[in-house]
Amino acid sequence: MKFSGNVHKFGADIDTDAIIPARYLNTSDPAELAKHCMEDADPDFVSKMQNGDVIVADKNFGCGSSREHAPIAIKEAGVSCIIAKSYARIFYRNSFNMGLPILECKGAVDGISEGDKLEVDTDSGKINNITTGKSYQAQAIPPFMQELIAAGGLMEYVKLRGASA
Amino acid sequence: MGMTITEKILAAHAGLDEVRPGQLINAKVDIALGNDITAPIAIREFKKAGATKVFDKDRVALVPDHFAPNKDIDSAEQCKVLREFAKEQNITHYYETGVMGVEHALLPEQGVVTAGDLVIGADSHTCTYGALGAFSTGVGSTDLAAAMITGEAWFKIPETMKFVYNGKMGKWVGGKDLILHTIGDIGVDGALYRAMEFTGETIDGLSMDGRFTMANMAIEAGGKNGIIAADDKTKAYIKGRAEREAVFYYSDEDAKYFDVREYDCSKIEPTIAFPHLPENTKGITEASSLNIPVDQVFIGSCTNGRFEDLLEAANVIKGKKVHPYVRTIVIPATPEIYKQAMKEGLLEIFMDANATISAPTCGPCLGGHMGILAKGERAIATSNRNFKGRMGSPESEVYLSNPAIAAASAVLGRIGSPDEL
Ligand code: SF4
Numbered sequence: 001m002k003f004s005g006n007v008h009k010f011g012a013d014i015d016t017d018a019i020i021p022a023r024y025l026n027t028s029d030p031a032e033l034a035k036h037c038m039e040d041a042d043p044d045f046v047s048k049m050q051n052g053d054v055i056v057a058d059k060n061f062g063c064g065s066s067r068e069h070a071p072i073a074i075k076e077a078g079v080s081c082i083i084a085k086s087y088a089r090i091f092y093r094n095s096f097n098m099g100l101p102i103l104e105c106k107g108a109v110d111g112i113s114e115g116d117k118l119e120v121d122t123d124s125g126k127i128n129n130i131t132t133g134k135s136y137q138a139q140a141i142p143p144f145m146q147e148l149i150a151a152g153g154l155m156e157y158v159k160l161r162g163a164s165a
Numbered sequence: 166m167g168m169t170i171t172e173k174i175l176a177a178h179a180g181l182d183e184v185r186p187g188q189l190i191n192a193k194v195d196i197a198l199g200n201d202i203t204a205p206i207a208i209r210e211f212k213k214a215g216a217t218k219v220f221d222k223d224r225v226a227l228v229p230d231h232f233a234p235n236k237d238i239d240s241a242e243q244c245k246v247l248r249e250f251a252k253e254q255n256i257t258h259y260y261e262t263g264v265m266g267v268e269h270a271l272l273p274e275q276g277v278v279t280a281g282d283l284v285i286g287a288d289s290h291t292c293t294y295g296a297l298g299a300f301s302t303g304v305g306s307t308d309l310a311a312a313m314i315t316g317e318a319w320f321k322i323p324e325t326m327k328f329v330y331n332g333k334m335g336k337w338v339g340g341k342d343l344i345l346h347t348i349g350d351i352g353v354d355g356a357l358y359r360a361m362e363f364t365g366e367t368i369d370g371l372s373m374d375g376r377f378t379m380a381n382m383a384i385e386a387g388g389k390n391g392i393i394a395a396d397d398k399t400k401a402y403i404k405g406r407a408e409r410e411a412v413f414y415y416s417d418e419d420a421k422y423f424d425v426r427e428y429d430c431s432k433i434e435p436t437i438a439f440p441h442l443p444e445n446t447k448g449i450t451e452a453s454s455l456n457i458p459v460d461q462v463f464i465g466s467c468t469n470g471r472f473e474d475l476l477e478a479a480n481v482i483k484g485k486k487v488h489p490y491v492r493t494i495v496i497p498a499t500p501e502i503y504k505q506a507m508k509e510g511l512l513e514i515f516m517d518a519n520a521t522i523s524a525p526t527c528g529p530c531l532g533g534h535m536g537i538l539a540k541g542e543r544a545i546a547t548s549n550r551n552f553k554g555r556m557g558s559p560e561s562e563v564y565l566s567n568p569a570i571a572a573a574s575a576v577l578g579r580i581g582s583p584d585e586l
Pocket residue numbers: 231267268269288290466467468526527530531548549
C-alpha cells in the first residue's frame with residue numbers, strides 16, 4: 001500500500017501509557033480512544049494531525065502494556081503508518097494482527113524531521129522524503145507477517161486456516 | 166546442539182523435537198488469559214469471527230482485576246462483557262470480585278498455571294509465570310481471540326539471554342532489586358524480542374515470591390519471557406495447587422545463548438527506578454541523599470503484592486506511623502494473601518501505622534483507581550512501571566522500589582531506607 005502524509009516525530013521509548021493513557025481504557029470504542037491518541041506524549045497531537053499523516057519515532061516504540069487500544073487509537077486517529085528504529089514486541093505483533101502498517105528503518109528516522117512530507121510504500125518498504133528529496137529503504141516485512149497482512153489480519157488468517165482444517 | 170529451557174517448552178508445544186531462534190511455529194497453549202481491559206476486545210473479535218465456542222472451557226482464564234471492583238459505569242460495562250461471556254461459555258477460571266485477585270498473583274497461587282506450561286495472556290506481565298519454569302508471554306487481544314478459538318498461537322523462537330546471579334544479597338535487597346539493577350544495566354529494550362533466563366546461586370536462594378517479582382519485570386527490559394528453571398522450591402510451591410501434571414524442562418549444558426551476563430549480588434544495593442523509565446536506576450544511598458519528598462506510597466501489584474512483600478513492609482513499619490502527609494496504600498494482590506496477612510496480624514500493623522488497605526485490584530498501579538496522583542504529586546511504588554502519567558496526572562512522578570524501601574519512605578515522608586528509621 002502507498003501512503004503520503006506529513007510527519008509527526010517522537011523520541012525513544014514512547015510507551016503505551018503515552019499512546020493511550022489508562023484513564024481512557026474503561027472503553028474499547030475505537031472512536032473514543034482515537035480522541036486521546038498520543039495525548040501524554042503530545043497533548044496537541046489529535047488537533048494537529050491530518051488523515052494519512054505518518055508517525056516517525058526513535059527506538060522501542062510502543063513499549064509497556066499489551067493494550068491493543070494503542071494501535072487501535074493510532075489507526076482510528078487516521079495515522080497511515082509508523083516508521084521507527086525499533087518496536088516493543090507486543091506492539092509490533094498487535095499492529096500486524098490488526099492491520100496497522102509499521103516499518104523499521106534506522107536511517108530514515110534520523111533523516112526525517114517534524115513536518116516533512118513523506119511518500120511510503122509499505123509493500124516495498126520504500127520511503128521518500130518529499131521535503132528533503134532523500135529516500136530510504138525500510139527492513140523487509142517478514143514473510144509470515146506478509147501472509148497475515150495478505151489474509152487481512154490474524155482473525156481472517158485463523159478463519160482461512162479453520163476452513164481448510 | 167543443545168536447547169534452552171524456553172526453546173524446549175516451545176518445541177514441545179509445537180510437537181517438534183527441535184527449534185532454533187528465528188523459527189516460526191504454531192504452538193498449543195495451556196492457558197489463554199484476558200482481563201477487563203483486554204478481554205472485551207478479544208470477545209468482540211471472537212464473535213465477529215463467527216466463533217461460538219471456546220476451544221476448551223478449562224483453559225481460558227478471565228480475570229476482571231484492573232478496574233474492579235468496578236470503578237465507574239464504563240468499567241462496569243467492560244466487566245459485564247467478561248461475566249456474560251464466562252457464563253455463556255461456562256468458563257472454569259472466571260473470578261468475580263471476592264475471589265478475584267491481580268491476575269499474575271492469582272493464577273500461580275490457584276494452580277491454574279504450572280511448570281512446563283505454555284501460557285499466553287492479553288496482558289504484558291503474563292511473563293510472571295516464568296518463575297515456575299513455564300513459558301509465558303504477553304500478547305494482544307486479537308491473539309487472545311484467535312487462541313480462544315483454536316487453542317493455538319504463533320511464535321517466533323526468541324534468542325535467549327542468560328543472567329547469572331551470584332553472591333549473598335545485602336540487607337533490604339530482594340528480587341525487585343536484582344531485576345531493577347538488571348534493567349538499569351541493559352536498558353528498557355536490552356532484551357527486546359529475547360528470552361531472559363535467570364540462574365545462579367542467588368536465584369537458588371530466592372523465595373518463590375522473589376522469583377515471581379523478577380520474572381514479572383522481564384517485559385520492562387523488552388523481554389519476550391523471563392524464566393527460572395524449576396527446583397525443589399518450585400516443586401514444593403506447585404504441590405497441591407497445580408491442576409495439571411507439571412513438566413520440568415532444563416537448559417542443556419551446550420545450549421546457545423545470545424549473551425551471558427553475570428552479577429555479583431553482594432554489590433547490589435536496594436535499587437530505585439526514577440521517573441519516567443524503569444531503566445533510570447540509582448542505589449538507595451544516592452537516592453536517599455537527594456531528599457525526595459513523596460505524597461503517596463503504594464505497596465501492592467503483580468510485582469510486589471504477595472505475602473512476603475507485605476511481611477517485609479510490615480516489619481519495617483511496625484510500631485511506627487506513616488508521615489502525616491503521605492497517603493500509604495497497601496493492596497494485597499489476592500484474597501488468599503489478604504486472609505493470610507489478616508491472620509498473621511499484618512493488616513493491623515499497617516492500620517496502626519495509619520496506612521490504608523484496599524480490596525485486591527490493580528488499582529493505582531496503572532492509574533486506574535484507589536490512589537490516583539494529582540498534578541505535581543510524587544509516589545514511590547512497589548509496582549513495575551513509572552512511565553509518565555502511569556499513576557494519574559501526566560505531571561506526576563512515580564519511583565519504583567522494593568516493599569521495605571517503600572515502607573520506610575512512607576514513615577520518612579521522603580525516599581529513604583529502613584536503616585534511617
Ligand atoms: S498490577 Fe499493574 S502491572 Fe500488574 S496486571 Fe495489574 S495493572 Fe498490570
